[in-house]
């Protein structure tokens with residue numbers, strides 16, 4: 284036997300059962316997005332590397348350590364998308380949605396790629412469902428996007444999640460925040476973890492993201508949260524977001540230390556966490572990014588969005604929904620004549636809109652019946668010598684075990700009576 288190949292580290296196969304569960308969740312997501320007037324967009328998984336460098340920012344972990352970047356045959360630097368916001372904004376501008384739609388509500392689903400150390404809930408190819416609402420500065424949009432996130436998780440039947448929200452302020456406030464942090468942390472650098480020593484130089488807001496206890500202690504001692512750096516406009520904006528969330532009866536917790544590690548976020552940021560997920564407890568996250576459209580060459584436009592991880596959503600499910608949709612009928616045959624009849628019956632049933640399967644391995648009747656069970660067949664049609672002679676088909680109800688002989692000529696109408704109302 285030849286050597287077998289394996290999937291790459293940090294990637295995995297979604298086998299039929301799990302793929303079916305994902306399809307159910309994706310269908311639920313589509314229904315929710317439809318209620319909120321979002322339309323789907325599908326962007327390529329590869330983009331010019333500079334798109335991500337410009338939007339996510341130098342000094343972010345994604346850009347510095349996690350991108351799958353390669354030179355193509357024309358020596359262009361290409362990156363497998365590590366997230367989709369930058370791609371959606373690029374498409375919004377490139378494909379003229381700016382003029383066609385103005386305000387655009389877009390959703391996407393698909394694989395993203397980051398070269399991280401794989402662990403539970405963290406893969407190198409992972410999958411996200413997300414939304415981007417582009418073209419409004421309204422705080423009601425922030426509230427609606429957060430409400431949409433809650434509706435989405437509710438539709439998945441994920442319970443006991445917690446939404447944390449904060450405001451980073453506008454670009455000016457973020458600069459004041461970074462300067463304030465730099466001043467406050469200046470004397471305490473030696474007490475920070477090695478990562479944070481680097482963050483202090485390169486991307487100081489990320490120090491607030493650190494999971495290290497020592498860093499947390501230092502920060503909680505010297506820093507009371509992002510709130511004190513917000514300008515009047517940003518304070519009013521955030522107050523309206525919270526008030527409208529209260530009005531919508533969306534539960535949230537204010538988290539004054541919550542920042543998102545990507546450069547493009549401004550004002551409202553949020554994260555949804557779940558206890559079931561352990562150390563990597565975020566199911567999803569998002570926020571407002573008012574400068575990204577202009578940073579990527581468009582007219583200044585406010586925007587807000589989020590993404591949730593599919594793998595993590597599945598881990599947080601309260602219970603797995605009923606995976607119905609088993610086979611309608613399995614056709615078990617004995618002998619060549621019976622097989623020929625069964626083979627063409629299966630095709631006729633499918634044309635009637637009834638799912639049907641027949642044996643392809645020359646299995647015994649007993650083994651065929653086991654296959655019918657494994658496929659979740661509701662009925663089995665049994666055809667052997669007697670049935671051929673009598674022009675009948677034996678129909679077995681797999682749950683009640685009742686059997687009856689159906690005349691071959693009325694088989695189609697009998698099937699229609701059972702499966703198609």
Ligand SMILES: [Zn+2]
Pocket residue numbers: 452453454455456513514515516517518
């Ligand atoms: Zn501000």
Ligand SMILES: [Zn+2]
Pocket residue numbers: 475476477478479490493494495498
């Ligand atoms: Zn740290």
